[in-house]
Amino acid sequence: MSIIKLQGIKKEYDLGKTKVIALKGVDLEVQKGEFTVVMGPSGSGKTTLLNIIGCLDRQTSGRYDLEDKEVVGKDFDDLAAIRNEKIGFIFQMFNLIPVLDVIENIEFPCLVRQVPEAKAKLRARATQLAEDVGLGPYLHHKPDELSGGQRQRVAIARALATQPVLVLADEPTANLDSKTSDQIIDLMVHLNKDKGVTFLFSTHDPRVMKHARRVVRIADGKIVEGTLEEHERAAHA
Amino acid sequence: MRGVWQLVRIALRNVVRNRRRSAITLVALGMAVCVLVFLRGAVNGLQAVLKERVIYGQTGVVQIHKRGFIANVKKSPLHFGFPAGPAMLAKVRAVEGVQAVTPRVAFATMVSVKDTTLFALGLGIDPVLEYDVCPQRRNDLSPGSTVSGGAADGLGVTTPELRDQLALKRGDELTLLAPDFDGTLNGGLVGVGGFLADNPAFSADKKLIFVPLAAAQALVRLDEQATELAVRSADPDAADALKQRLEAALGPGFEVHTWRELAKFAVDALSTQEKALGFVTGIFALVALFGILNTMLMIVLARTKEIGTMMAVGVRRRSILGLVVSEAAILGGLGAILGGALGVCAVLLAAKVGLSIKPPGATLPDIVRPFVSLAFVARAVIGAMIGAAIAAVYPAYRASRMTPIEALGAL
Structure with missing residues (x-):
């Protein structure tokens, strides 16, 4: 089943006298349960692509279907609702709410819903998620009381709290040491394999790419499909 | 409803989180409200002396004359x-x-x-x-x-x-x-x-x-x-x-005049005092509100990424607006309560000691004992709270109009 389907997605940025074309007609499908990596050099358009998939930005033209429904002409609040219900985000800089503790950060996206679920049920699920990512003993720690790896674990748990159809991760290991990066990658691989969570990464980290079932290379605003070996050969050619 | 409470809780914690900035804002607002309450009390005391002098020293409460x-x-x-x-x-x-x-x-x-x-x-x-x-x-x-x-x-x-x-x-x-x-x-x-x-x-x-x-x-x-x-x-x-x-x-053979109608000079003096107090109040309110406006702009600037994160996980525009406005209202309310309490203490102290004020034209000073009604203090506190919230509308609006991309910098 196709979670996302992009057809001819173009994105132009109007910078006054000049126009920058970030995406030149991207076609991409991501199936449920995939562990996909988008790689590409700086300025290739991968961040723009993830922004559009994450409903944080809008394409200039082209069609974007999320769970077989076209994402078009939606206003800010409609897109906010889609982000809240369908997409989980893991940021490079963790992006936790500093005044909330671990369990509150995990619950936060669920609490801002128009119709929040029952408090006890949500707390139980958030606690389970915290335990799944190894943060059981740190439920009431604030983000500044946690290490970088622990913070990213909170971000992963938060991304999963709303039970999204897709988790977008922007360079999730870029600010972590190698040992912690391995732990975080293992955690996400485990979540993908055991719980069927669909991940879409933007990363340069070869350790992440090693686990990817599918690698999508983006160059000059266009998608180049292939295996990791093919992309690595292309990159070194 | 729980979402709203969650945002108010975040606003409350944000106030506590930036202790130094919150303290400066609270002191500034508190001082403004304190001075206003004390000024109101002093003017009340002064007006009471003036009215007493006129009513119980000259005109009586009313006078009866032949028409x-x-x-x-x-x-x-x-x-x-x-x-x-x-x-x-x-x-x-x-x-x-x-x-x-x-x-x-x-x-x-x-x-x-x-x-x-x-x-x-x-x-x-x-x-x-x-x-x-x-x-x-x-x-x-x-x-x-x-x-x-x-x-x-x-x-x-x-x-x-x-x-x-x-x-x-x-x-x-x-x-x-x-x-x-x-x-x-x-x-x-x-x-x-x-x-x-x-x-x-x-x-x-x-x-x-x-x-x-x-x-x-x-x-x-x-x-x-x-x-x-x-x-x-x-x-x-x-x-x-x-x-x-x-x-x-x-x-119909008689006409009755109140002390206000008879002692125009006293009424004019009271009116002038009220206008002067109103002017001073307006200046204080403006300075305090611009202080809040500046503080909230700084807060929004400092928390742009945090706001972007909230937007990314699905917080709506009006909630962002509400978050910033409620933080300002909390700051305003706390500052005003603090200032109001200090102002009341200052008024009570001054009433106990008595202020020696010489009215224009007098050779001997009057002992003025300031007093202030709780209704005025409550109005000042509520006014400061509402004023702070209003002052935060512009920064809040700016925050809420950002796109998630602008706020986050980039994904």
């Missing part, structure tokens, strides 16, 4: 004498709210001593009843001075100005010459029973002499009559209602 008196007071006041014997006084006393009433005769006179003569205003007052209506008059007399006696053996008091110009001393005998209602010039003798202390309530009438009512009635041939009745009631602020009751009781 047409006020319009002709400078031309022919003595044409407006009316019977003011026990029956009339009893009739006035019977009106609801009247505590005391006293007859007076106002007249223009020449005051002679030895070979010096000056024009002055005279007021015949009842040596007993006058102090029931205007007890402050006793305080207005210099020590040992008295208005007493009758038509033949009356002792009067003069203002310091008249005393100085006529070189008067206690025990001197004054000759008063005054035309009566038909223009006949009459003469009479009054002893000098003392002098008035300097009194701002009489600053407009610097040459003034008080004589016993009987002496004034004999001088201007208004036996058993008065040109005005001064009335005291329990509540000077209800003077308008008393006026209506008295007019109804006395009929």
